[in-house]
Amino acid sequence: MTAGPYADAAGLVERSAAAYAAAVPVAPADDGYFGPASVTWRVSADLSAPVAGLRSLLMQALHPLAMAGVDQHSDWRTDPVGRLAATSAYEVTVTFGDRASARRVADRVRAIHEHVRGVDPVTGRPYQAGDPALLLWVHAALVDSALAASALFGTPLADAEADAYVAEMAVAAELLGTPREIIPASAAALARYIDGVRPDLRRTPAAAESMGYLLDPPGLDEDIAGLWQDIRDAAVASLPGWAVGLYGYPEPAPLTGQRRTEIRQALGVLDAVFLGEPGVLEARQRIAVRMRAAARS
Amino acid sequence: MKTPKTRRLATAAAVGGLSIAALMLVRGRGRGGRTVRARPARLRLERGMATVRLAARGGARYATNAPRLFASAGEHRQALRNDLALQTAEDVAATLGTMKGVLMKLGQMASYVDDGLSPAARRTLSRLQDSVPPMSPELAAQVIEEELGGPPEQVFATWDPGPIAAASIGQVHRAITHDGRAVAVKVQYPGIAETIAADLGNVALLRRMLKITAPMQDVDALLDELRERVTEELDYRREARNQQRFARYYAGHPTIHVPDIVPELSARRVVTSELADGARFAELAGWSQAERDLAAETIYRFVFRSLYEEHTFNGDPHPGNYLFHGGGRVTFLDFGLVKHFTEEELKPLVAMVKHLCVENDPEAFRRSMEEAGFLMPGAPLPTDMIVEHMAVFYDTVRERGPRTMTGSYATAVTRRFFDFRSPLAAYVQIPRSYVILQRINLGLFALLGELSATADWRGIAEEIWPFVQGPPTTPMGAAEAGWRAARSGAGHPGRSVGLFGFYCLANGSGGLLNCGIRLNGRRYLAGL
Numbered sequence: 001m002t003a004g005p006y007a008d009a010a011g012l013v014e015r016s017a018a019a020y021a022a023a024v025p026v027a028p029a030d031d032g033y034f035g036p037a038s039v040t041w042r043v044s045a046d047l048s049a050p051v052a053g054l055r056s057l058l059m060q061a062l063h064p065l066a067m068a069g070v071d072q073h074s075d076w077r078t079d080p081v082g083r084l085a086a087t088s089a090y091e092v093t094v095t096f097g098d099r100a101s102a103r104r105v106a107d108r109v110r111a112i113h114e115h116v117r118g119v120d121p122v123t124g125r126p127y128q129a130g131d132p133a134l135l136l137w138v139h140a141a142l143v144d145s146a147l148a149a150s151a152l153f154g155t156p157l158a159d160a161e162a163d164a165y166v167a168e169m170a171v172a173a174e175l176l177g178t179p180r181e182i183i184p185a186s187a188a189a190l191a192r193y194i195d196g197v198r199p200d201l202r203r204t205p206a207a208a209e210s211m212g213y214l215l216d217p218p219g220l221d222e223d224i225a226g227l228w229q230d231i232r233d234a235a236v237a238s239l240p241g242w243a244v245g246l247y248g249y250p251e252p253a254p255l256t257g258q259r260r261t262e263i264r265q266a267l268g269v270l271d272a273v274f275l276g277e278p279g280v281l282e283a284r285q286r287i288a289v290r291m292r293a294a295a296r297s
Numbered sequence: 298m299k300t301p302k303t304r305r306l307a308t309a310a311a312v313g314g315l316s317i318a319a320l321m322l323v324r325g326r327g328r329g330g331r332t333v334r335a336r337p338a339r340l341r342l343e344r345g346m347a348t349v350r351l352a353a354r355g356g357a358r359y360a361t362n363a364p365r366l367f368a369s370a371g372e373h374r375q376a377l378r379n380d381l382a383l384q385t386a387e388d389v390a391a392t393l394g395t396m397k398g399v400l401m402k403l404g405q406m407a408s409y410v411d412d413g414l415s416p417a418a419r420r421t422l423s424r425l426q427d428s429v430p431p432m433s434p435e436l437a438a439q440v441i442e443e444e445l446g447g448p449p450e451q452v453f454a455t456w457d458p459g460p461i462a463a464a465s466i467g468q469v470h471r472a473i474t475h476d477g478r479a480v481a482v483k484v485q486y487p488g489i490a491e492t493i494a495a496d497l498g499n500v501a502l503l504r505r506m507l508k509i510t511a512p513m514q515d516v517d518a519l520l521d522e523l524r525e526r527v528t529e530e531l532d533y534r535r536e537a538r539n540q541q542r543f544a545r546y547y548a549g550h551p552t553i554h555v556p557d558i559v560p561e562l563s564a565r566r567v568v569t570s571e572l573a574d575g576a577r578f579a580e581l582a583g584w585s586q587a588e589r590d591l592a593a594e595t596i597y598r599f600v601f602r603s604l605y606e607e608h609t610f611n612g613d614p615h616p617g618n619y620l621f622h623g624g625g626r627v628t629f630l631d632f633g634l635v636k637h638f639t640e641e642e643l644k645p646l647v648a649m650v651k652h653l654c655v656e657n658d659p660e661a662f663r664r665s666m667e668e669a670g671f672l673m674p675g676a677p678l679p680t681d682m683i684v685e686h687m688a689v690f691y692d693t694v695r696e697r698g699p700r701t702m703t704g705s706y707a708t709a710v711t712r713r714f715f716d717f718r719s720p721l722a723a724y725v726q727i728p729r730s731y732v733i734l735q736r737i738n739l740g741l742f743a744l745l746g747e748l749s750a751t752a753d754w755r756g757i758a759e760e761i762w763p764f765v766q767g768p769p770t771t772p773m774g775a776a777e778a779g780w781r782a783a784r785s786g787a788g789h790p791g792r793s794v795g796l797f798g799f800y801c802l803a804n805g806s807g808g809l810l811n812c813g814i815r816l817n818g819r820r821y822l823a824g825l
Contacts, residue, residue, distance in 0.1 A: 047395060226506065262501040268395030269502070276421030281428050289380050 008219025012081050013270075014277060019089035021279030024286055028098035033172070036287075036294035039157065039165040043146050044095050045287065047267045048154030052146040053088065054235035057214060059141035061207040062246055063200060065127035066134050068120035071206040073129075080213065091142075094172055096287060106175035113176075122204040132178050139173035140184065140193055147187065148238045152255065153264055162187040203246045211247065224273070230266035381430035386488035388436075392429055393466075393486065396502075398493040401425050401465060402527050429486075431468050434458035437484050444564040452562065453482075460484075465633075466531070471572060478571060480559055483533065485566035490531040497524045530633060533568040539611075540570060540632040546607055549784065551776035552595040553602075554628040573628040575620030581748065584621075591625030593702070593750030594757065594773055599629060600741055601761045605647070608638040610734065616744060625773055645669035646731070651764050654695050654755075659684045669728065676724035686721050693754040700754055707746035 034040040046052075061067045070076055076083045090109065094102045116129035127134065147162055157165060163186045170183040184190040215232045217225075236244060237252040244252065253259070275281055383389050393401070401422065432440075437460070441449040449456035453472040460468035467485040474480055497503075529535055537558045544555040554573070562569035581589060596619070603609045611632055620628040648665035652658045659680045666672040672683065689710055693700050756770030760777075769775040 223506075230502075258499060258501060261499045262505075265396045265496060265499070265502040268397055269400065269506075271395075272397055272400050272425050273421060275428055276424045281424055284428070285381060292380060 006077050006213050006218075007079060007081075009081055009217030010219040010221070012084070012217065012220060013224055013273060015081050015085040016088055017274055017277030017280050019085040020092055020274075021277070021283045023089040023092035023097070024283035025093075025097050025101065026286065028096075029100060030098045031290075032094075032096060032098050033102055033175070034095060034168055036290040038168055039161050040095060040168045041287070041291060042155075043150060043157070043165055044091075045284075045291075046146075046150045046154040047264065047271060048149040048152070048234075049146075050231050050267060050270060051153055051234040051238060051263075052142075052149035054214065054231055055149055055238050056142040056145035058211055058235060058239060058247070059145060059243060060138050061211050062203065062243060063134065063137045063197070064120050064123050064202055064204045064207075065125060065131075066138055067204055067207045067210070068118065068122070069116050069127055069129050069134070071210070072118050073116045076210065080217070094175065102175060110177055120204075122202075122206075130177055132182060135173060135176050135178045136182060136193075137197055139169070139176075139178060140190060140197075143169045143184075144190055144194060145238070147190075149234070152238050153234055153260065153267060159187070166190050198242065201243075201246060203248065208247070224270075227266045227270045227273075230263045231270070234263045234267075382433040383430055383436055383486070384433045385436065389432075389486045389488045390492050393489055394492045394496075396496055397425060397428075398466065398489055399496045399503075399527070401429075402493060402530065426463075426465060429463070431460050431463060432484070432486060436487065437468065437470065440484050440487050440566055441482075443487075444567040445562060449482075453480075467566075472569075474559065474562065474569075478559070480562070480569050481556070481572045482562070483568045483570075485531070485533060487566070490528075490566075493527060493531065497527060532565050533563065534565055536633045536635075537563045537568045537570075539609075539635040540568075542607070542609065543603070543611070543629065543632060543635075546603075547599075550780050552591075552625045552627060552773055553599050554622075554626065555632075556628065556630070573620050573630065575622045575628055578616035578619055578621070581621050584623075586749070586751075588623060588625075589748045590750050590752060591773065592619075592621050592627055593745045593748045594752050594771065595625045595627045596741070596744065597752070597754065597757060598761070598773070598777065599627070601758065604638075604643075605761050605763055608640065608643055610636045610638070615740075616747075642731075646734075647763065650691070650694075650762065653684070653687070654691055654758075655762075655765065662687075669731070671725060671728070671731075672721075673724040673726075676721075678721060678724060683721065686719060694758045695755065697755045698753055699751050701749060701751040702742060702745035702754075703749060704743075704746040707743040710742050 043049075061070075074083060090105055093105045097105070110130065113129035117127060119126050129135075143166055147157065147165065150156055166187050166189070167185045170180065170185055173183050174180055184193045215236075217228065220228060233252065236249055237255050275284070383392060438449050438458070441447075441452060445452045449458075449470075449472065454475045454477070455473040457471040459470075461471050461481075462469040464483055466489050467483050470482045470484060472480050472482050537560065540555060541558040541560070544557045547553045547555050556571035556573045559569040559571070576584075581592060584592075600610070603611065611629070611634065615631075618629065618631040620630065622628065645665050645668045649662055649669065652662035652665055663672065663680050663683055666683070666687070667674045688695070692706070692710075693702065753770055756767070757774065759765045759767030760769060760774050769778045
């Protein structure tokens with residue numbers, strides 16, 4: 001599996017953990033764009049988060065222009081682990097950081113997006129990363145995946161909470177330059193939007209290759225690789241049927257209660273491993289203290 | 298495939314696998330200690346190889362770190378954070394559910410079943426423990442009420458709502474009983490037992506993890522064993538019984554103190570014992586070498602007295618489990634991991650020591666090793682080689698005279714233990730009943746090594762060995778002989794009479810050292 005232009009995935013947990021620990025603020029100036037009482041904070045801390053993350057990449061990659069941008073401009077092939085760690089650090093800063101920090105990292109991404117433009121070799125269409133349509137797809141895939149993953153493998157949200165989450169998250173898309181008025185603000189609107197994009201979606205060779213890598217990353221520590229199989233199965237099982245069809249993956253086995261428990265347990269073990277990395281426990285506690293304080297008041 | 302040179306990521310999953318696998322390796326399908334012999338030799342050989350592979354995973358890393366074991370093993374519990382306190386049983390489930398409680402328990406077991414854990418795995422488990430906040434005062438009170446039938450302020454005369462220490466699945470509070478005893482009350486997290494039971498009730502993931510780690514094991518039997526052990530340990534009543542047994546046996550001992558259990562204030566999730574205070578292990582480092590030697594002598598006597606006379610071994614020699622009072626007096630805490638041996642199980646072990654150290658009969662030693670199930674009968678190995686290999690474990694007791702335990706001795710013992718490249722490896726294994734005894738090598742010696750303790754260990758051993766029953770060789774031995782003489786007389790001094798009684802300590806020749814009144818397991822009015 002080492003053949004090809006991809007670097008291996010050794011260090012995935014360590015580097016993600018280091019990025020996470022560094023991104024959770026120590027002395028935030030304010031509660032940021034969401035705050036400790038938000039649904040967003042709860043969702044971010046959910047056990048199902050790794051599944052949500054993988055699923056959202058699977059969804060995002062189905063947009064040929066979004067995929068082309070990553071394929072042609074990102075350091076994804078040479079440093080996939082670094083890329084993933086940086087992405088998750090970005091999400092953590094936007095979620096838990098104060099407003100200035102969130103704006104700072106978002107502005108940096110916007111600046112990089114300025115240079116990410118080109119032509120998708122599959123569709124022949126030009127793209128630019130700052131295109132609100134692409135930004136919105138990436139955003140929607142993430143929000144939809146968090147809902148799907150938590151419903152299946154984490155703490156499911158009540159309908160009103162799901163709506164609140166979708167509405168809260170709009171600001172994350174806005175920070176990257178998506179106009180507010182096109183961002184879905186309820187779970188139903190989100191579902192309608194995704195349905196509307198479906199005709200544009202397809203599995204390009206770049207998507208097949210990069211997702212193939214993600215579903216079976218080479219170089220993982222043996223024990224992590226075992227757990228990753230569960231995360232992968234969970235992510236694929238949580239995809240809409242049409243997305244599984246686009247990828248041409250075999251129909252996932254139906255999720256029995258037992259299989260779901262097994263996946264949740266794998267998530268728990270992975271979480272314990274993550275917690276064992278330096279700084280992660282302290283970062284978690286920084287968040288927990290603020291959430292507890294918010295819950296008390 | 299590029300493999301990271303150092304396995305920073307020896308995961309908790311592997312920890313679980315390793316420990317349970319180790320449990321299983323030394324256990325046949327059925328119960329009881331002699332199942333090893335019932336297995337065909339070929340299978341045993343294969344299982345031996347699996348041991349090699351398993352232990353090699355973490356063992357090599359560990360060996361070089363053995364003397365440092367105690368610096369890292371859970372000492373650094375974070376300060377209890379009230380702002381993170383668990384408020385409800387749901388909080389407990391959220392914190393310790395989905396395998397975390399199971400992993401913590403497995404980790405605790407792994408640390409006595411097999412110390413061949415990599416530092417990374419050790420760190421993961423230690424962090425997992427650190428990640429559990431204390432219960433809020435209300436939640437702890439709720440458990441007390443459910444278990445003891447009333448709120449703590451009513452059940453106890455005085456109750457300190459703030460915990461003084463964390464336990465692996467609970468926390469410790471101070472209280473004063475209505476009859477005026479200062480006690481330590483260990484309270485278990487509510488729902489933890491159910492959470493762990495639920496995770497152990499669905500073992501698909503564990504089964505898979507184990508197949509990776511231990512492909513040749515009977516995974517289902519192993520999981521049954523695991524479930525049983527964990528369930529057992531979740532019941533504090535068992536721990537209370539063990540501690541009470543030790544307390545009763547050592548009542549009146551000149552230097553060994555085991556806090557008494559208060560049975561009427563103990564239950565499934567609460568265990569109440571006499572409150573003890575003293576210097577911690579870390580403080581002992583600042584004491585004189587003479588004091589450290591005495592403390593070491595007491596620990597040594599405790600371990601081997603318990604083993605040879607009570608057939609009992611406390612498998613948790615963690616330095617946090619001792620309090621030191623000077624003059625060699627030591628309080629022993631935490632009896633959650635206690636193993637009782639049958640006469641039958643102990644016999645070959647005793648024979649091994651006798652043949653090697655006293656009778657100097659290598660062939661008989663080899664036969665005892667085979668009888669114990671340590672060595673495959675008929676292994677094509679010269680007896681010299683076996684003796685040479687095993688001798689390091691007996692190094693401190695082969696000859697009379699003062700010997701200093703050192704960190705490097707502890708390391709040598711550990712290294713030999715995990716030396717799976719040795720030609721013996723394929724023929725040697727550890728029967729299940731004896732697994733816990735690794736703790737003598739890996740725990741006790743490391744502990745004494747850390748103290749750089751000097752004593753005539755052989756002399757002390759001879760006092761204790763049932764086949765020698767030598768005369769006292771140290772002042773402490775003399776005091777202990779007096780205690781033994783008294784307790785073998787008319788009942789146990791100061792214990793058989795329950796709450797109140799007289800006690801006397803005598804020296805070896807029958808002279809009185811000390812007399813007084815005992816009340817609730819404590820000595821008052823020490824005279825002479």
